[in-house]
Amino acid sequence: MPISLNYLLKRTAWIFLVVVGVVIFSYMAIILSPGDPAVKWAGNPRGPNASLAIELARRELGLDKPLFIQVIKFVADVFTGNIGLSIAYKIPVFDVIMRRLVATLELLFVTYLIAIPLGVFLGIRSAIHRNGRLDTVLQSLGTVLANTPTFWLGAWLFLTLVLLGAYPYGRVDPKIATSTGFHPITGFYLIDSLIEGNLLVFTNVLSKIIPPAIAISIYPLGVLIRLTRALASDALLEDYIRASVAWGVSRSVIIWRYALKAITPGLVQVIGLAFAYSLVDAMAVEYVVFGREGLGSLLVDSLNYSDFRLAVGLVIVVAVFYLLVNTLTDIIQALIDPKVRL
Amino acid sequence: MTWRVRRYVFVGVLILFIIVVGSITYYYVSTPPTTRQRVVVYAYNDRITGIDPSIEDDTGLVIIGLVYEQLLRYNPLTNKLEPVLAVAWNSSEDGTEWVFRLREGVVFHDGTPLNATAVKLSIERARDVYRETGRGAGYIWEAVTDVEVVDEYTIKIKLEYPQRLDLLVAATYAAYIFSPKALSSSGASSYLDKKLESWFNSGNEAGSGPYTIEYYRPDSEVRLKKFDKWWGWSLVNNTRAPDYVIVKILPDPQSQYNGLISGEIDIASSVPRDYVSLLLSKGFKVHNLTSYHNYLLFFNVRRYPTNITEFRKAIACSLNLEEAVKLAMKGFGLRGSGIVPHGFPGFTEGLYYECGLSEAMQYLNESGVQLPVRIELLYQVDYEETRIFAEMLQSRLKDLNIDLVLNPQPWSQLKEIAKGVWENPDESPHLVIADWWPTIPSPYDYLYTMFHSDSKEWNFAGYEDEEFEELIDRAWELEGTNYSEALNLYKEAQVKLFNEAVGINLWDEVRPFIHNARVELPDECMNPLYMYVIYFQYVRVGT
Missing domain, CATH: 3.10.105.10 (Dipeptide-binding Protein; Domain 3)
Structure with a gap:
């Protein structure tokens, strides 16, 4: 087994420490910034007893305690799974975040369904035509894509589609969803609509997810084109590839079986890093440009409403997501690359 | 088959696949739903902060106003009060004792009939939550000393000092009547139990209004369904009222505009004011509410x-x-x-x-x-x-x-x-x-x-x-x-x-509510006292 218990324990301890640090830092940053969560928790009270309501709310939220006690209590709440209700929406923080996380993950999956095959395919084409005209074009394309601001491309794409009469806004047309009786099960609308056999909703969701997915995919696409090219170029010069050519093994087998297998561990590592990075990209684009519910809009809302529970919950989710993706990447690499041991 | 031929076959299959998927997508996306249900999408510009009928004092009104009802409703045009759950009312000469006669045959969405006990519970909860915690608009009941159930359909309210209680029972907040069954459904031990508030704010309801909540996401969308047993359908006589109302949370005015243009939104509460004349020239209609x-x-x-x-x-x-x-x-x-x-x-x-x-x-x-x-x-x-x-x-x-x-x-x-x-x-x-x-x-x-x-x-x-x-x-x-x-x-x-x-x-503020030609908004569907509530029972919709 390439993964040792020692590695798993160390990684778990590391995740634990990072989460504690993230909770302490983000809690203090939000609580010390202007805005009074107690006012929102009390429901913006208007009556003569408004001050009482705010005072009680402050007590209920524990904001009347010294800051270090607040922090300790909040860290304990996080690790006992008891962050409580969102201050803005009065429903459990966990529910709000999970719903939005699922929406963002669905978008990221589609993004990588576009970016991985296309990036690897174009990268390998580039490697095959090393130093040729196609290689130059693809390498330039990769550089441009990796450096194009996602937000700008998203806005441009959205406006173009709106001018063409399409409306890639939101996750699904509410009228179509309601009139066809669509009821989300997992929260992944593409999967849910297929489970329910609701092709109308499926195609509608697909038409709304592809434009933002294209916008977010440009960064991983650019990176993958360039990296696949570099890795594949080296792999194609290896002795066993030359030997295969000499033995008359077909070109497609050499490229898509031998070379691709050789470069997969490196690709997995980069895809892992890019996937975590794309979460931030998705948060910036999904709501502001495409009006999709997701983690991005939630973070903005939570800060506007001084909803520290939601804000810290979100920061934790993002931090854990990064750590898990990195850990998963390491594990996958260890499983597919015999040289790697954890 | 050579590698080159296989490559051409692969590209051909890929192109064919894209054409087929594209055609199916285009067909389904461009074809309107064939269902006969009347669905209206109303774009609202703020997140819903809660839907507890006794406590909510903010944006939740847009939902509460359709799901719950007060005893009376204020008519700004006549400056008079109109019967809703109460059909008759009078006060003592000194204005400290009010009697309300309730409408018979009203049922809450949970099947419980409306009676004086439900009214007593609703008023006392709003008042006492306010007294205990200062939350909500229960201060409107501050002068109430006693709520007496006279009989099944009559309630007497005694006040500490004279008040226009008929105006207060028509208040924007804290005046909504809910079914007593909410207590057992939520597992609350009393009406002050926090469990009841959590139950309401989780998307549950116990109102008697023309719409029920089918789906509640305060941050993005609330779906309301027509309540067929609502007592008022025969009075409003509107066979074209929506079967479903979707309150779509869209804080960005530009998005509301785009939604109208694309047809995904029927009524917008907050398009950029600069765009109103442009929308009118495109065939949209406006309902200006002097708020x-x-x-x-x-x-x-x-x-x-x-x-x-x-x-x-x-x-x-x-x-x-x-x-x-x-x-x-x-x-x-x-x-x-x-x-x-x-x-x-x-x-x-x-x-x-x-x-x-x-x-x-x-x-x-x-x-x-x-x-x-x-x-x-x-x-x-x-x-x-x-x-x-x-x-x-x-x-x-x-x-x-x-x-x-x-x-x-x-x-x-x-x-x-x-x-x-x-x-x-x-x-x-x-x-x-x-x-x-x-x-x-x-x-x-x-x-x-x-x-x-x-x-x-x-x-x-x-x-x-x-x-x-x-x-x-x-x-x-x-x-x-x-x-x-x-x-x-x-x-x-x-x-x-x-x-x-x-x-x-x-x-x-004069608020322009822009809507498409599929929807008709008569004057009675809006009321400046109940800001942003559209009384969809009066709205007429084409299929």
């Missing part, structure tokens, strides 16, 4: 130099509110007069400053303030109209040698800074712009909340004046016995505020 939502400019009367009446009047004179309505509100507003908005009980015509920069200069000289002087204006960052107004004011005050520093803040920060006028007046801004809409159809709502010294959470002027407070407190008590005299006192109080230039009502 009770107004924007007020508060002067910090505890800090130099806005503690000087003449200085405040100089600023008041420099305002050109007609121009402000035109530029900041793009014409969708009425210049304010007094504090209370147009059409609201107690509205007073003629209480606006008809003076210009020369009079302003004169007031400045009288104030004795050394120029140039620097003052600060605090306003809400996400209101485009207040930003435009703030910049206008900044430019006009420059002509008076007053340097106005603009301080835009999100709402929660604004409120925290503005209420600091009571504790640290010298560190609080000189001017604050805030908006207001009422809970009850009484001028007391505006005057008490924003200018009484007991209301330190909302009195951003830091104003404290015994004479003013006595006037409005007396008017409030008189409402129950001598309504016209009470209105006179409210006018007197507004004249006093006007003469002292403590706060200025900049404008009353």
Whole structure:
């Protein structure tokens, strides 16, 4: 087994420490910034007893305690799974975040369904035509894509589609969803609509997810084109590839079986890093440009409403997501690359 | 098969696949649903902050107003009350005892019939939650000493002092009646148990209104379904009322505009005002609602130099509110007069400053303030109209040698800074712009909340004046016995505020609700007291 218990324990301890640090830092940053969560928790009270309501709310939220006690209590709440209700929406923080996380993950999956095959395919084409005209074009394309601001491309794409009469806004047309009786099960609308056999909703969701997915995919696409090219170029010069050519093994087998297998561990590592990075990209684009519910809009809302529970919950989710993706990447690499041991 | 041939086959299959998937997608996306259900999508511009019928005091009204009902509803056109769950009502001569006769045959969405016990529970819960915690608008029941169930359909309410209880039962908040079964459904041990509040705010409901909640996501979408057993369907006689209403949360006005154009949204509450005429030219229709939502400019009367009446009047004179309505509100507003908005009980015509920069200069000289002087204006960052107004004011005050520093803040920060006028007046801004809409159809709502010294959470002027407070407190008590005299006192109080230039009502908002031709919005579907609630039982929809 390439993964040792020692590695798993160390990684778990590391995740634990990072989460504690993230909770302490983000809690203090939000609580010390202007805005009074107690006012929102009390429901913006208007009556003569408004001050009482705010005072009680402050007590209920524990904001009347010294800051270090607040922090300790909040860290304990996080690790006992008891962050409580969102201050803005009065429903459990966990529910709000999970719903939005699922929406963002669905978008990221589609993004990588576009970016991985296309990036690897174009990268390998580039490697095959090393130093040729196609290689130059693809390498330039990769550089441009990796450096194009996602937000700008998203806005441009959205406006173009709106001018063409399409409306890639939101996750699904509410009228179509309601009139066809669509009821989300997992929260992944593409999967849910297929489970329910609701092709109308499926195609509608697909038409709304592809434009933002294209916008977010440009960064991983650019990176993958360039990296696949570099890795594949080296792999194609290896002795066993030359030997295969000499033995008359077909070109497609050499490229898509031998070379691709050789470069997969490196690709997995980069895809892992890019996937975590794309979460931030998705948060910036999904709501502001495409009006999709997701983690991005939630973070903005939570800060506007001084909803520290939601804000810290979100920061934790993002931090854990990064750590898990990195850990998963390491594990996958260890499983597919015999040289790697954890 | 050679590698090259296989490659061509692969590319061919791929192209074919894209064409097939593209065609299917195009067909389904461009083909409207074949169902006969009437679905209406209403774009609302704010997140839902809660739907507890006794406690919610904010944006949840847009849902509560369709799911729950009060005993009576206020009609702003006639200034009269209309029966909803109560069909008859009367009060004792001294205004301290009110009897309401309830409508028979009403059922809540959970199947429980409406009776006097449900009314008693609803009123007592709103009142007691407020008494215990200060939350919600239960202060409207503050004078209620006893709610007595006379019989199944009659309820008697006793008051500590005379009040217009018929106006209070029609309040925007805290006046909604819910089914007693909510207690057992939520597992709450009493109506003060937090479990009941959590149950409501999780998307459950126990109302009797024309729509029920089918799907509740306060951050993005709420789906309401027609309640076929609603008592009022035979009265409204509208066979084209929507079967489903989707309240779509879209805070961005541009998104609402795009949604209208694409056909995904039927009614928009908040498109950019600049776009209204463009939309009308494209065949959309508008329903202009003259609302009770107004924007007020508060002067910090505890800090130099806005503690000087003449200085405040100089600023008041420099305002050109007609121009402000035109530029900041793009014409969708009425210049304010007094504090209370147009059409609201107690509205007073003629209480606006008809003076210009020369009079302003004169007031400045009288104030004795050394120029140039620097003052600060605090306003809400996400209101485009207040930003435009703030910049206008900044430019006009420059002509008076007053340097106005603009301080835009999100709402929660604004409120925290503005209420600091009571504790640290010298560190609080000189001017604050805030908006207001009422809970009850009484001028007391505006005057008490924003200018009484007991209301330190909302009195951003830091104003404290015994004479003013006595006037409005007396008017409030008189409402129950001598309504016209009470209105006179409210006018007197507004004249006093006007003469002292403590706060200025900049404008009353006229809100354009834009809708497509598929939907008809008759006048009765909107009511300025219940802001943003569209009574969909009156709305007619094509399939």
